[in-house]
Amino acid sequence: MNMLRRHKPLLILAAVLLCLPLVLPNNFYYDIAIRMAINAIIVLGLNLLIGFAGQISLGHAGFIGIGAYASAILPTHFNWHPLLAMVAGAVGASVVAAIVARPIFRLKGHYLAMATLGLGIIIAIVIKNEATYTGGPDGMPVPALGIGSFSINGEKQWYWVLAALLLFSFWASRNLIDSPFGRALRALHGSEVASQVMGVDVVRYKVAIFILSAFFASLMGSVTAHYIGFVTPNIADFFHSIELVTMVVVGGMASIYGSLIGAVLLTALPQALSTFEGWETVVFGSILIFCMIFMPRGLVPTLAERFGGRGEDA
């Protein structure tokens, strides 16, 4: 019983994911649901960095790009197995993150924003320019993901893959936050000096969470590439990084549910806005501004407070 209560949010999410196919009318909606799940997983990782550790990354799309292009290039040009390529991409992204992390995380605020932004843009430019391997601005096709003769294809199969991945990430994030590691992160967000005094190795934790979120971003980049079957440099560009940060901030910093809500809402938004021919950018920008002015802590924490929900969990 206790076990059941502890895992209630996880069970609710599982139930939602199980029932969702009953109401999804066609592949178009499956596609949106899959994109929501992909974004949700990336945002969960990014929120650990931004919300819980209090660090900003404006270059996360760069890591997604590394994963996506590893999954496109290694199997196509070097005959690697797609799964191996995916792992190689994630390890590669982690290595890049690890190399830049130590110097970067001595920085704060605007400087940190600038450094991560610069890193993301450099990765995007490399992808755009190394046309022999990446196909340049036109992008390149990505082989299907599979083992032996079985490969995942079609929206319905991908939906279940993503549902499983999302459940896992949700469970892992919740556990991580309640672990000593998570408490250290939150302490560090509260006051770096205080947590240092209490014996938290501040830089080490920041670096660790940065590498972890880069690793997951890269994995999801690979998944996105395999799912769509094609990659273009847009996946790594600055605007994509901004979209992800926006999902974190609109949903709610340091809120796991916020990550889910933010990803779902902001993935659906462009679809809903496509009727406003040409005005999508304006509406998207206005929503950002309004959210940040009136709910600077994000949707979920603000609503949770207003309706007296369990503050600490929200």
Added chain:
Amino acid sequence: MSQFLQFLFSGITVGATYALAALGFTLIYNASNVINFAQGEFIMLGGMLVFFFLQAGLPMPVAIFLAIAIPAIVGMLIEKFTIEPAREADVVTLIIITIGVSLVIRGVIQVWLGKGTHSYPAFSGNDPILIGGATLLPQSLWVLGITALVVVALWYFFSRTLAGKAILATSCNPLAAQLVGVNTQWVLLVSFALSAALGAIGGVLLTPITLTSYDVGIMLGLKGFVAVVVGGLGSGLGAVVGGLLVGIIEAMAAGYISSAYKDAVPFILILVILFFLPRGIFGAKVTERV
């Protein structure tokens, strides 16, 4: 040698625009501690508005005046309606707000003036001037001359006029400034108007050389921001030197190393600088209080 001069000329020309953008960043940062990610959109607005007003049949001087005045008003509106209501917000929130603003500006221009690339004639012809085997466009002289004038005017404004000193006082300590009678709300408005106008001037001057379209703002703005960090956040002199440096290094790298990686150069530069000189070249040494 002539090749070197050629790269130097194009570097200083673009660098002057980065310097104007960087000064804009610095003004707003000093007055409000906000890094305005919409700064690049003012550069875009400057060029696009001149193009639009020329097409509408207005004479060049009027078009230029409007293309600087309108962004200045937009700057004040931004301060009034997006920054002021969020005064207490933290850095990430403010960054997101200004990114939202930049999306709105870019979107409006995209809907209104389309996605095409535009330009207009240089102010005084296109006959290149030969200097030491390299060619210099007359428009480059305009860019450099006006930038120099603007820098001198800003220096005068901040060191010799009451209004300028009021702004400086506010950036040092808003509460103390308020106590001695400075209207800090007014200071914020003026800073945003000034910084938008600076960006627009850069755009107006540079467009005959580099062309413009609705989406040039991001890159120009980001490079202006790089210039700010290179020079040291908050330093006016640093902003100018940083802008010129970024422009020159970018042009040299494009010429001698790889033109495909031209846009990456400022960002590699910024990582190197942040690693070794985390406060930029002219940034103040500060110790954070806890």
